[in-house]
Amino acid sequence: MSRSAHPAGPRHADVLPEGHYSAPPADLNALDRKVWAETVTRGEDGVVSVGGVPVTRLAEEFGTPAYVLDETDFRARARAWRTAFGPDADVFYAGKAFLSRAVVRWLHEEGLNLDVCSGGELATALSAGMPAERIAFHGNNKSVEEIRRAVEAGVGRIVLDSFQEIVRVAHLAQELGKRQKVQIRITVGVEAHTHEFIATAHEDQKFGIPLAGGQAAEAVRRALQLDGLELIGIHSHIGSQIFDMSGFEVAAHRVVGLLRDIRDEHGVELPEIDLGGGLGIAYTSGDDPREPHEIAKALTEIVTRECEAARLRTPRISVEPGRAIVGPTAFTLYEVGTVKPLAGLRTYVSVDGGMSDNIRTALYDAEYSVALVSRASDAEPMLARVVGKHCESGDIVVKDAFLPADMAPGDLIAVPATGAYCRSMASNYNHVLRPPVVAVRDGAGRVIVRRETEEDLLRLDVG
Numbered sequence: 001m002s003r004s005a006h007p008a009g010p011r012h013a014d015v016l017p018e019g020h021y022s023a024p025p026a027d028l029n030a031l032d033r034k035v036w037a038e039t040v041t042r043g044e045d046g047v048v049s050v051g052g053v054p055v056t057r058l059a060e061e062f063g064t065p066a067y068v069l070d071e072t073d074f075r076a077r078a079r080a081w082r083t084a085f086g087p088d089a090d091v092f093y094a095g096k097a098f099l100s101r102a103v104v105r106w107l108h109e110e111g112l113n114l115d116v117c118s119g120g121e122l123a124t125a126l127s128a129g130m131p132a133e134r135i136a137f138h139g140n141n142k143s144v145e146e147i148r149r150a151v152e153a154g155v156g157r158i159v160l161d162s163f164q165e166i167v168r169v170a171h172l173a174q175e176l177g178k179r180q181k182v183q184i185r186i187t188v189g190v191e192a193h194t195h196e197f198i199a200t201a202h203e204d205q206k207f208g209i210p211l212a213g214g215q216a217a218e219a220v221r222r223a224l225q226l227d228g229l230e231l232i233g234i235h236s237h238i239g240s241q242i243f244d245m246s247g248f249e250v251a252a253h254r255v256v257g258l259l260r261d262i263r264d265e266h267g268v269e270l271p272e273i274d275l276g277g278g279l280g281i282a283y284t285s286g287d288d289p290r291e292p293h294e295i296a297k298a299l300t301e302i303v304t305r306e307c308e309a310a311r312l313r314t315p316r317i318s319v320e321p322g323r324a325i326v327g328p329t330a331f332t333l334y335e336v337g338t339v340k341p342l343a344g345l346r347t348y349v350s351v352d353g354g355m356s357d358n359i360r361t362a363l364y365d366a367e368y369s370v371a372l373v374s375r376a377s378d379a380e381p382m383l384a385r386v387v388g389k390h391c392e393s394g395d396i397v398v399k400d401a402f403l404p405a406d407m408a409p410g411d412l413i414a415v416p417a418t419g420a421y422c423r424s425m426a427s428n429y430n431h432v433l434r435p436p437v438v439a440v441r442d443g444a445g446r447v448i449v450r451r452e453t454e455e456d457l458l459r460l461d462v463g
């Protein structure tokens with residue numbers, strides 16, 4: 001296999017990209033500790049390992065592309081959240097970030113609860129043994145059938161998202177002879193500092209019942225009147241990939257304000273509040289994520305302070321981190337197929353996956369980093385764009401990155417921080433098969449979600 005440089009290719013682009021990769025890093029072989037988990041290291045032979053397992057071995061054993069997830073890191077992060085919030089609060093892992101039966105079992109063992117947002121996620125959670133009372137069921141348009149299954153299973157809470165749903169859940173619960181614990185999701189009117197597609201607490205979007213205009217107060221009134229419901233609290237989720245804590249502070253302030261109004265109007269002190277998920281992770285060296293203990297301290301302090309001011313008993317707090325737990329624990333391992341230098345522009349490096357295993361770049365203009373992991377290289381940096389194999393020019397995995405100028409077919413590259421919203425949003429576009437998830441632990445990899453096969457694809461075809 002040729003390791004030669006590509007003389008026609010640019011060493012640096014004439015026009016450098018804006019953002020975090022506007023200049024090449026000093027050493028392309030160094031792994032940026034902001035985006036790579038500590039358990040990922042480069043050996044003396046230049047090969048990168050995770051938890052002591054070389055990526056070359058993983059590629060041989062499981063093929064590429066593959067999501068490689070460090071189980072030890074996942075458990076440590078889950079535990080850190082659990083410990084940070086302590087016994088008087090609850091941490092619900094948001095299954096939408098990535099869910100599999102193995103993950104459900106790890107969460108159960110680490111003492112976390114689970115947030116699900118569809119019948120499919122609920123089925124996965126229950127089939128892996130998560131106790132129903134530790135499950136929260138979310139969604140802005142749960143079907144009657146999904147609600148029925150959740151109530152029958154005995155989920156710990158259903159988070160109500162509309163006036164229609166308040167009535168729907170109450171009737172179904174009554175029909176089943178149950179009183180369902182519920183929270184009401186409200187929209188607090190905060191503009192979260194994140195991509196507009198993943199902000200969820202400003203007024204003009206689909207989630208929750210607005211605080212504005214007294215709508216949330218009216219929803220509470222109705223829920224308290226219905227026998228099938230036990231209203232246990234108020235829920236707010238302001239968006240995702242957020243670093244600035246001020247949005248959470250405003251949300252907590254407004255949620256506590258509603259609890260105070262409820263006490264004043266109905267004489268009831270609701271025992272719980274949920275402040276959702278949304279904490280950001282580092283995708284590039286420019287991102288500075290908060291640690292779980294900082295977040296726990298900030299949220300607990302503000303809720304306690306606001307409750308004291310309102311003379312309310314401090315409610316039990318819950319949170320729903322997804323990305324912050326699973327995001328940093330996995331990387332996607334790809335094999336390079338072609339290297340195409342475009343003079344004066346950049347070099348296109350095509351990998352064996354693409355937008356079907358990571359839609360985030362195309363969907364949110366998300367930034368990622370990338371490294372050559374199957375060897376070290378002393379070649380000069382070249383401005384590269386990592387693209388997939390799909391019939392779409394927007395099929396970009398990493399928009400701007402510096403890779404060594406001797407990149408060649410057969411090299412393995414890895415994109416870190418792909419644990420969240422990559423496998424869970426993967427598709428079969430172009431009938432490309434979805435990659436496996438390989439969990440690494442104790443010096444070995446094991447498949448926790450297998451690679452799709454052509455038989456899997458054809459199984460759904462009728463006729």
Ligand SMILES: Cc1ncc(COP(=O)(O)O)c(C=O)c1O
Nearest residue numbers: 094237240277278320321322323
């Ligand atoms: C209701 C709810 N909770 C939790 C989450 C998890 O968010 P994140 O993965 O950003 O922590 C989401 C997704 O944004 C959500 O919609």
Ligand SMILES: N[C@@H](CCCC[NH3+])C(=O)O
Nearest residue numbers: 096198240241360420421
């Ligand atoms: N899927 C989104 C986040 C949405 C979270 C769910 N409400 C992402 O990849 O960032």
